Amino acid sequence: MNVLPNLSPEIPSHDSTTPIIHFLTIPTSLLSLSLLFYILYTRFLNPISRIPGPFWASISRLWLVRRSDKGHMHREFIDLHTKYGKLVRIAPNEVSVADLDAILKIYGAGTKFMKSDWYSVWQGHRTFDLFAERNEIIHGAQRRLVNNVYSMSSLKDFESGVDSVVERFMQCMVRLGSETTVDMGKWMQLFAFDVIGEITFSKTFGFLENGTDGGAFQQIENALRSASWVGQVPWLYWVHDYLTPIIGSHLAITARHGTIRQIAAREVTSRKEGKQHPGEKRDLLAKLFDVQNKKDKQMSDNDVLSMAASNVFAGSDTTAISLRSIIYYLLKSHECLSKLRDEIEDRKCQGRLSDPVRLEEANDMPYLQACMYEALRLHPAVGMNLPRVVPKEGIVIDGCFLPGGTTVGVNPWVVHRDPSVFGDDVEAFRPERWLAEKTGDMKRYFFAFGGGARLCIGKNISWMEMSKMIPTLLNRFEIQLAEPDANWKETCWWFVKQEGVMVKLRPRS
Template sequence: MNMARILDLWPPSLFQALNILPAALLALSIGYVIYQRFFHPLASVPGPFWASLSRLWITKHSWDGDMSKTMIALHKKYGDLVRTGPNEVSIADLAAIKTIYGAGTRFRKSDWYSVWQGHRKFDLFPERDEKIHGEQRRLVSKTYSMAALKEYEPYVDDAVNVFLDHMSERQNRVVDMGYWVQLFAFDVIGEVTFSKRFGFMDAAADGGAFAQIEGALKSAAWIGQVPALYWIHDALMPYIGNHLGITARHGSLRDFTVKEIAARQDRGSDHQDILAKLKATQKEKPVEMNEQNVASMATSNVMAGSDTTAISTRAIIYYLLKNPQCKRRLVEEIDTLHSQGKLSDPVKLSEADAMPYLQAVMYEALRLHPAVGMSLPRTTPQGGATMAGQYLPAGTVVGVNPWVVHRCKEVYGDDIESFRPERWMTEDNGDMHRFFFAFGSGARMCLGRNISWMEMSKLIPSLFWHYNMELSEPEKEWTMNCWWFVMQRGVNVRLTKRH
């Protein structure tokens, strides 16, 4: 039977349906646009046109790695509320921060976090059930407390000394300080978690670990915007293989950590590291803290613990070298305290805490460059919520971007783009600390912030005591990519010995 004969047999109604199908699709598309732009509950919230119609807008910017700068520009243009998706709003209203992230909040983490969690049952960062998160956090909070830092500090000292020795070998040469502080931070995590540095500083190389972590971050940043794609990929992986970097968090990076746990158990340890504390909890509560949960906590240390500290340390060094007057003032504080016998070598955490200009420098660098450059997304609870005078219905995804809130003139002054540590040294700086978002906010604040702060507090004054540093190309700006964490490149320096 030829094609003409087949077409003759088709009923006329079918031809009519085929003829009107394009018109129907066009009408549906126009209707969707009209609804999103004029009748949707978020229609009155300003923002980019395409963001109101599709999640492709936010997915593209997450892929491109420019979300931190993009959101600063959008809030400057539109104000406290910016519509960043068909059902998502970025918020810069200060009053909303406590509502969204404060103690007892009913706002829950959005589905964006599901790709970070995967199939893990114990994972503090992405856990969306507040009850489960609270139970899990109570199991490990002592391990990361300020009291625990006193036990870890001598082993951070060892890593600082190794770092300084390697810098001594590289005097009068151009050193990629951004890379070296990440090697340092990774080795510290190995020391405090497994009682053994990973050896990255000794090898002057990371063995591909940093690329795996960066790949996981980039992958999670964009696919978290459309988590259904992650779960489709997850279901098809046995047939199509793995094509997403985020799976490294659940796969190769976890395998690396499991091997380190086994090696640590074989060799033992003469001091209380993080693994020993987790194992002690496991012994007390074997059901709640089983072997898989111990591995999950250790993997989180490895993945997040090095990057956040390295990013923050890079920022401190970079801004000091870009602002010589600030570097001079910090060096004067270090030299004065050394001459008075008030600083050890390496500097102790208690000593660093008593250095007002050092503390101001650290806060200011992390204000200008917080490690996280994307919104911390939550969903509005049943009954919705009113933010900056706008009602947002239940299920709306809302969030605050640390890069935006850290540039609030109401809190930090008109010179928000300037590196001015002195702003932290005034008596009325309570709001600056209250809205300091570098480690998150509220009940979900970063668990490892104390360890990170200790590393920076010890390394920075010790480094500037021993070495004078200058940027090798002081006229050049560093480069950044925002894939959840805002990674920098271009902190290349020349070192000369001071002491």
């Protein structure tokens, strides 16, 4: 049987997907080339490419975002500068600075270095915000309006209110009893929050009496954590802000402009409507209303509210952190604690110590003040860089030119451990270093409250609280760590909060 060959013409097969695949490879290739070019540029051609630092930090801000959320930036930046030197590249266009000569240029009076847009997530839509305002002209005008409210001369109007809260705190310690282990870190924050309420509104929040904050501290902590990393990519905050009416609020930083602000708003409204009056007391809110009335309404009701809300949000945390530090380091150093007790007893014998201790008496106690400086040197409240933008003319730091638009910042934890200023024993708690004849450089580079024109406006109030609380507590109680060899836990989300100040205390005879 003959098999005839198939004489039909062979039709070549056709894969319809081939042109599509070919078409898709073009943008993929372009994207890959663009990414490669970006990496090569930012690593080798960027004006700050010669500055050393972690590889991933040089090509993406995600490195900084992750570090901001982890909660260890205060310690990690010390290690980075130990490894890389005075300048460390921490983002494609951002540099961490540990050069002392540059600090005064960046933060000094009359500086042209504006705050970076990291602060924009803190400010949101508020028009009056001394902490987050980036325009130096606006900030200067706003600060001049309220400077006197926070001045040393105003403290005498607040002192009696602080005394009443100090006394309330001491009563709480007595009620807890000598057999109880006390979380002194928690109680210091309850105290600091109630003081802010008393100073600002002539009424506490009742946290000391109730022994709890009702969730307020966690809300503030969530807001701090959120702002720490969102501030590294501020565009995300503003996209979220634009979409909030549709998707709702999903960033905890909005609490600074939400619930915390509402607490202050209730008090401001009550005062405006005459429902609540401080009587003879001259609290901070009354002083803000005075400014508003005397300055031709340069402060609106919203501006007054913003200042009051800022006190509530920031005033409690920073003071509580500092109080924990002083107590912790004193209890870790028996010799220093003994010296401070001797100073307290000496003042008592001379009839120069009230109970509660008055501010002018505390200011006249050199060793107490040295202990406070030293504890805040070792543990400043802020543990992240204070970012600023280099002006258009650029700047030379440590022999390296940084062009205009580069973000630079100094970390207080790094500055406070510079041996050229504070000595070789920078990790030691040694208050005596502040009693030396020459402490000018140490105070010049003391960054616990920021520096220059942006020095924390609430510094005097915080210092007063600490100056009164510490000697009064030591005068009334014998106190020791429940576990002397245990270390506390530090978490840095802008503020470096501590956990683990567990103590035993009993009233002194």
